[in-house]
Amino acid sequence: MKGSAGGVGRLGSMRWSWAALTNRGGVLEIWGYRELIGRLVQRELGSRYKRSVLGWLWSMLNPAATLAIYALVFGVLLKFDPPRAGNGRFDNFALYLFCALVMWNAFYGVITGAMSALLDLGSLLGKVYFPPEAPAVAALLTVLFQAAIEASILMLILICLVNVSWTFLLWPVLLLFLAIFALGIGLVLSVWNVRYRDVGYLSTIVLQFLFYVTPIVYPLSLIPERAMGLPVRDIIRLNPLSQFTEASRELLYGLDWPGLLRLGLMALISLAVGAGGWLMFKVRTRDIAEEL
Amino acid sequence: MGENAVVVEGVSKRFRVTLDRPLSLKEAWTGLRPGSGRSFRRVRSEPFWALRDISLEVPRGSMYGLVGRNGSGKSTLLRVMAGIYRPTEGRVEANGRTSALLELGAGFHPALSGRENIYLNASVLGVPKSQIDDRVEQIVEFAGLEEFIDSPVKIYSSGMYVRLGFAVAVHVDPEILIVDEVVAVGDEEFQLRCFSHLESLRSQGVTIVLVSHDLGMLRANCDQMAWLNRGLLAAVGDPQDVVNAYLDTIDTEGAASVGHRPRSDTEGETPLRITNLEFFDGAGHRPKSFASGDPLVVRIHYSASEPVEDPVFSLGFYDHNNLHLAGPRSHVDGFRPGKVDGEGWVEFRLLRIPFRSGAFHVNAAVQDSDASFLYDRRAREFWLQISGEPDPQANGLLNLEGDWRAGV
Numbered sequence: 001m002k003g004s005a006g007g008v009g010r011l012g013s014m015r016w017s018w019a020a021l022t023n024r025g026g027v028l029e030i031w032g033y034r035e036l037i038g039r040l041v042q043r044e045l046g047s048r049y050k051r052s053v054l055g056w057l058w059s060m061l062n063p064a065a066t067l068a069i070y071a072l073v074f075g076v077l078l079k080f081d082p083p084r085a086g087n088g089r090f091d092n093f094a095l096y097l098f099c100a101l102v103m104w105n106a107f108y109g110v111i112t113g114a115m116s117a118l119l120d121l122g123s124l125l126g127k128v129y130f131p132p133e134a135p136a137v138a139a140l141l142t143v144l145f146q147a148a149i150e151a152s153i154l155m156l157i158l159i160c161l162v163n164v165s166w167t168f169l170l171w172p173v174l175l176l177f178l179a180i181f182a183l184g185i186g187l188v189l190s191v192w193n194v195r196y197r198d199v200g201y202l203s204t205i206v207l208q209f210l211f212y213v214t215p216i217v218y219p220l221s222l223i224p225e226r227a228m229g230l231p232v233r234d235i236i237r238l239n240p241l242s243q244f245t246e247a248s249r250e251l252l253y254g255l256d257w258p259g260l261l262r263l264g265l266m267a268l269i270s271l272a273v274g275a276g277g278w279l280m281f282k283v284r285t286r287d288i289a290e291e292l
Numbered sequence: 293m294g295e296n297a298v299v300v301e302g303v304s305k306r307f308r309v310t311l312d313r314p315l316s317l318k319e320a321w322t323g324l325r326p327g328s329g330r331s332f333r334r335v336r337s338e339p340f341w342a343l344r345d346i347s348l349e350v351p352r353g354s355m356y357g358l359v360g361r362n363g364s365g366k367s368t369l370l371r372v373m374a375g376i377y378r379p380t381e382g383r384v385e386a387n388g389r390t391s392a393l394l395e396l397g398a399g400f401h402p403a404l405s406g407r408e409n410i411y412l413n414a415s416v417l418g419v420p421k422s423q424i425d426d427r428v429e430q431i432v433e434f435a436g437l438e439e440f441i442d443s444p445v446k447i448y449s450s451g452m453y454v455r456l457g458f459a460v461a462v463h464v465d466p467e468i469l470i471v472d473e474v475v476a477v478g479d480e481e482f483q484l485r486c487f488s489h490l491e492s493l494r495s496q497g498v499t500i501v502l503v504s505h506d507l508g509m510l511r512a513n514c515d516q517m518a519w520l521n522r523g524l525l526a527a528v529g530d531p532q533d534v535v536n537a538y539l540d541t542i543d544t545e546g547a548a549s550v551g552h553r554p555r556s557d558t559e560g561e562t563p564l565r566i567t568n569l570e571f572f573d574g575a576g577h578r579p580k581s582f583a584s585g586d587p588l589v590v591r592i593h594y595s596a597s598e599p600v601e602d603p604v605f606s607l608g609f610y611d612h613n614n615l616h617l618a619g620p621r622s623h624v625d626g627f628r629p630g631k632v633d634g635e636g637w638v639e640f641r642l643l644r645i646p647f648r649s650g651a652f653h654v655n656a657a658v659q660d661s662d663a664s665f666l667y668d669r670r671a672r673e674f675w676l677q678i679s680g681e682p683d684p685q686a687n688g689l690l691n692l693e694g695d696w697r698a699g700v
Contacts, residue, residue, distance in 0.1 A: 036415040043408065121401065128392060128399030129375040130416045198316035289376045290307065 030131050040121075040138030045145060063105055063150055070097055074217045083219065086255025087163045095161075098154050099252045100216040100245035106147040106175060107182045107241065108207060113139030114186030115193045115200070122194060125289045132285040133278070136190060140183050147175060158252060165255040174251065174266070178244045181270035184277025191284045194291060214241045240269050296387070297468050297499035298350040298373055303382035305343040305368055305523075342368040343523045345382070350468075350516075352387075355490070355500045357514035357531060359507065359538050365523040366503045367472055370394060373501060374470050388467030388499070391417055393457055400453065402446035406437055409445055410460055419464045427463045434485075435459040451482075458486055468499045487513075505672055508612025508651035511535045535651075539580070539675060564600050564632070564667040566656050568593040569674040581677035584649060584691060588642040588676075592656050599633040604663045607640055608655035609647070609676075611689055617647070623663060645678065646690045652676045 030037070074080045075093030082096035117135035125132060151171065158164060193199040213236055215223075220242070223233045236242055243266050250256040314320035342365045350356045360366045371377040372384055374392035399416060400409045410431055414424040432441050435455040440448065448456070461469065471490070491513070494500055504510050510517060510531060517534040519527040527537045573579055574587035582588060592605055606621040620640055622629065629638055654676050657669040 032418060033416075035418060035420060036412075039411055039415040039421075043404070043412075124399045124401060124416075126376065127394055128413070128416050129390075192317070196315065196317045196320065198318055202317065286378050289371070 109143035110182035118190040177270040180274035184273035187281035354515040357510035357517040360520035391466030581679035602661040
């Protein structure tokens with residue numbers, strides 16, 4: 001906390017030392033506001049899990065319903081064929097879907113959470129100083145908590161089906177990469193969301209589109225190599241999000257490991273997007289107290 | 293760390309008064325606003341300088357006062373000091389944990405309860421939870437909100453907001469406390485409590501930066517003062533000098549500006565306005581300050597846009613703590629001005645000023661003949677300066693001019 005109350009200098013004139021990074025306006029000043037973030041997370045989780053009779057089961061209702069609907073429509077009615085599970089003993093579309101859906105839910109949650117968090121708490125920024133990214137980081141942690149619950153349920157089911165391997169241990173790392181990737185995008189969108197009123201609508205549409213160009217409700221193998229003269233399958237494969245959902249399926253369902261190259265690539269993409277978004281957010285929010 | 297708690301160096305602050313900003317991505321990309329049919333790319337913003345080249349130093353452990361008329365940049369300067377606004381030019385250095393109480397309800401989130409907001413505010417200021425756990429009851433008690441602390445703050449009255457805001461701001465162990473004129477909203481008892489709390493914080497070494505219109509209070513308590521005038525630093529230094537310089541311009545500017553822009557409580561149309569208040573001595577002069585015991589004439593200038601029958605004029609005398617000392621009213625004193633129309637004045641004459649030394653503010657109001665409808669009121673705008681060293685032998689605010697006798 002000591003560092004954060006230091007100079008209110010301009011970002012450009014800062015020297016690159018640990019003190020400068022954690023100072024007010026510094027890229028990592030968020031560290032000094034751990035207490036605030038913890039409080040925000042606690043508030044969000046508290047309102048979600050405490051106030052209703054069913055507790056946290058209630059918060060699982062929405063993801064469970066989504067899963068059930070997609071499993072019914074795509075697995076039962078449209079008869080999409082899941083590959084065989086890693087242990088070679090069964091195949092199950094719902095579980096295959098769930099492995100990718102957990103990733104998508106986290107991605108979607110971080111982006112929409114970051115956007116609404118800044119709008120919700122931003123009005124405080126005109127009255128008291130705190131790093132503007134704090135609400136988004138709190139939203140991220142909340143989403144990670146939810147994702148951890150969903151993943152635990154999924155893993156528990158898979159373990160019961162004796163479909164388990166050391167690849168499970170890699171999954172949290174994958175989730176972390178995804179979270180950083182989503183936070184980078186969410187931060188940029190949250191600034192636009194404050195400035196332009198149609199960003200909320202547009203991002204809903206884009207996210208919906210993104211959901212269907214990512215292999216979540218279908219396996220990538222179902223997509224034809226070429227359609228309308230375009231290499232569709234390669235395009236979908238190049239979507240960074242596809243890498244995460246596919247890798248999640250490989251780790252949990254296929255008990256396969258994606259290889260160092262792909263993991264390294266995902267790490268690189270997520271760190272680049274996360275850091276880029278973070279920096280852009282820092283620059284764009286220097287005068288945010290005047291805009292809100 | 294140095295001996296200064298806050299250093300402001302050549303700070304300027306420019307706001308973009310955005311006349312026509314794209315409100316959606318669609319507008320930003322096409323450059324068009326539907327309906328207007330024209331591009332707003334060219335006229336985007338008009339810079340407005342709220343502060344220009346302000347430099348000042350607030351010594352550690354001092355109480356620092358800021359004065360200035362409305363719109364002179366005081367609140368902007370406080371926000372820059374608190375780190376909420378980034379200076380366009382120059383530099384601000386705040387050495388220590390800064391707690392700011394700006395406008396109503398400092399940093400409250402309306403949907404959260406008072407208690408949750410206490411925790412939220414404390415965590416914003418970096419106070420660990422364990423420490424705030426111990427303080428919550430103290431804060432609630434100071435604010436007098438025992439019954440409402442678990443209700444969302446959006447249902448609070450403005451007084452409750454301010455009380456809670458103040459209580460939080462002073463109980464989080466700030467090293468620098470920045471207070472806007474918010475405290476004036478609370479009732480008198482609470483104001484006194486706030487002020488004595490500020491005093492005790494200062495004695496513990498907390499640096500306090502204060503904005504107020506209460507010149508008497510500032511002069512009596514501040515170690516240093518600064519006066520902002522239209523974003524420029526007009527005077528800085530000894531409180532007595534700054535207040536005098538400020539009062540001088542209020543006198544001259546006040547007289548000059550009365551004609552075109554009276555500042556009144558009642559906005560909009562009213563048939564009868566108070567245009568000015570003047571203080572005369574017995575010889576018909578207008579001295580800068582009076583002595584206790586002198587004669588005083590308060591002249592209320594009015595302007596009536598239509599004839600008004602027997603309006604009631606009243607005055608209110610207040611000390612620097614906003615304590616209501618006297619409130620003469622024309623109809624109570626048996627005075628009826630008759631029909632008033634156009635410009636004119638009414639006088640209240642006092643043979644001997646009963647107030648001891650200090651700055652007193654005088655409010656004036658005018659009502660209809662049965663004192664049920666308020667035509668106009670001007671408050672906290674006119675200052676009566678009673679000069680002279682405070683007599684250590686005398687107690688209280690007033691000279692009662694009684695005599696003493698003995699008997700058995």
